[in-house]
Amino acid sequence: xxxxxxxxxxxxxxxxxxxxxxxxxxxxxxxxxxxxxxxxxxxxxxxxxxxxxxxxxxxxxxxxxxxxxxxxxxxxxxxxxxxxxxxxxxxxxxxxxxxxxxxxxxxxxxxxxxxxxxxxxxxxxxxxxxxxxxxxxxxxxxxxxxxxxxxxxxxxxxxxxxxxxxxxxxxxxxxxxxxxxxxxxxxxxxxxxxxxxxxxxxxxxxxxxxxxxxxxxxxxxxxxxxxxxxxxxxxxxxxxxxxxxxxxxxxxxxxxxxxxxxxxxxxxxxxxxxxxxxxxxxxxxxxxxxxxxxxxxxxxxxxxxxxxxxxxxxxxxxxxxxxxxxxxxxxxxxxxxxxxxxxxxxxxxxxxxxxxxxx
Numbered sequence: 001x002x003x004x005x006x007x008x009x010x011x012x013x014x015x016x017x018x019x020x021x022x023x024x025x026x027x028x029x030x031x032x033x034x035x036x037x038x039x040x041x042x043x044x045x046x047x048x049x050x051x052x053x054x055x056x057x058x059x060x061x062x063x064x065x066x067x068x069x070x071x072x073x074x075x076x077x078x079x080x081x082x083x084x085x086x087x088x089x090x091x092x093x094x095x096x097x098x099x100x101x102x103x104x105x106x107x108x109x110x111x112x113x114x115x116x117x118x119x120x121x122x123x124x125x126x127x128x129x130x131x132x133x134x135x136x137x138x139x140x141x142x143x144x145x146x147x148x149x150x151x152x153x154x155x156x157x158x159x160x161x162x163x164x165x166x167x168x169x170x171x172x173x174x175x176x177x178x179x180x181x182x183x184x185x186x187x188x189x190x191x192x193x194x195x196x197x198x199x200x201x202x203x204x205x206x207x208x209x210x211x212x213x214x215x216x217x218x219x220x221x222x223x224x225x226x227x228x229x230x231x232x233x234x235x236x237x238x239x240x241x242x243x244x245x246x247x248x249x250x251x252x253x254x255x256x257x258x259x260x261x262x263x264x265x266x267x268x269x270x271x272x273x274x275x276x277x278x279x280x281x282x283x284x285x286x287x288x289x290x291x292x293x294x295x296x297x298x299x300x301x302x303x304x305x306x307x308x309x310x311x312x313x314x315x316x317x318x319x320x321x322x323x324x325x326x327x328x329x330x331x332x333x334x335x336x337x338x339x340x341x342x343x344x345x346x347x348x349x350x351x352x353x354x355x356x357x358x359x
Contacts (some may be wrong), residue, residue: 022117033100044318050154094290105296120168128208132221133188135185136162141275150180170261177288221255
């Protein structure tokens with residue numbers, strides 16, 4: 001028994017030592033990343049500051065262009081920067097963010113992340129659900145003439161497609177950008193590597209049972225265009241029974257996590273809300289990835305994981321929409337409101353009654 005206790009103590013010390021070393025390595029890596037980012041920013045400011053503009057003006061100009069829908073030559077009035085300088089600063093900023101933070105904020109779900117996703121999905125009524133998948137189209141206004149046939153949709157608009165997988169907190173776990181707008185969601189599905197591990201049998205080992213049938217992989221919520229794979233759970237078309245209608249309402253409600261993520265992205269970064277005005281496809285991809293990385297940073301900092309989620313089956317009959325309804329009396333009729341008293345003595349009496357508990 002004494003040897004067993006000493007063995008446990010030794011294992012505990014070794015585990016604490018490994019954790020301490022890992023924390024030191026992470027802290028050192030964070031400091032190195034910060035120093036690299038500061039060095040890149042200072043070098044860019046030093047090289048560009050010799051030509052025109054000040055440091056504060058350039059930073060304001062880049063931020064204004066990234067958060068607005070105007071063209072680059074329309075922000076010259078604040079910092080006196082030309083169009084080419086603004087675009088160059090924007091590209092350098094996106095490259096720096098993408099190179100430094102892709103590993104942390106566009107990562108695959110770790111075991112801890114996966115455990116949190118599975119616990120939340122089970123509380124929602126979908127055991128072993130990883131997230132929801134869908135596509136977003138970004139209009140390409142400056143699409144070159146040679147590519148307009150590939151990127152034009154049936155309405156004549158030139159679009160670039162973003163495929164994303166988002167969780168309940170709108171964190172983007174997978175993002176694949178660059179597919180031509182002439183393709184649909186089903187064609188996009190075969191191009192990104194999100195399901196390569198599942199096809200090779202190397203996906204996460206997630207086991208669950210539904211109707212006495214055991215499944216070995218997790219699944220995603222998707223809309224009707226996706227194929228009937230075990231990794232997709234779609235809605236039921238033409239649902240008739242009450243059970244089917246209840247399932248459809250929950251499935252369509254929770255599948256909107258990824259659509260809500262797209263809406264938040266376009267609301268936060270207006271540069272991807274309007275049409276893309278750049279010619280280079282790679283620059284557009286870098287801008288989109290940068291916006292997604294910054295969005296994940298905001299989710300990590302501001303999302304309250306302890307808050308309870310309230311599902312409203314009828315959005316037109318919620319607690320907020322019922323605040324103006326009059327309460328019902330014992331007779332089944334609503335209470336009549338008391339008439340407004342235009343008397344100063346009534347206000348003094350009310351203030352005196354309110355002040356009694358504090359006296």
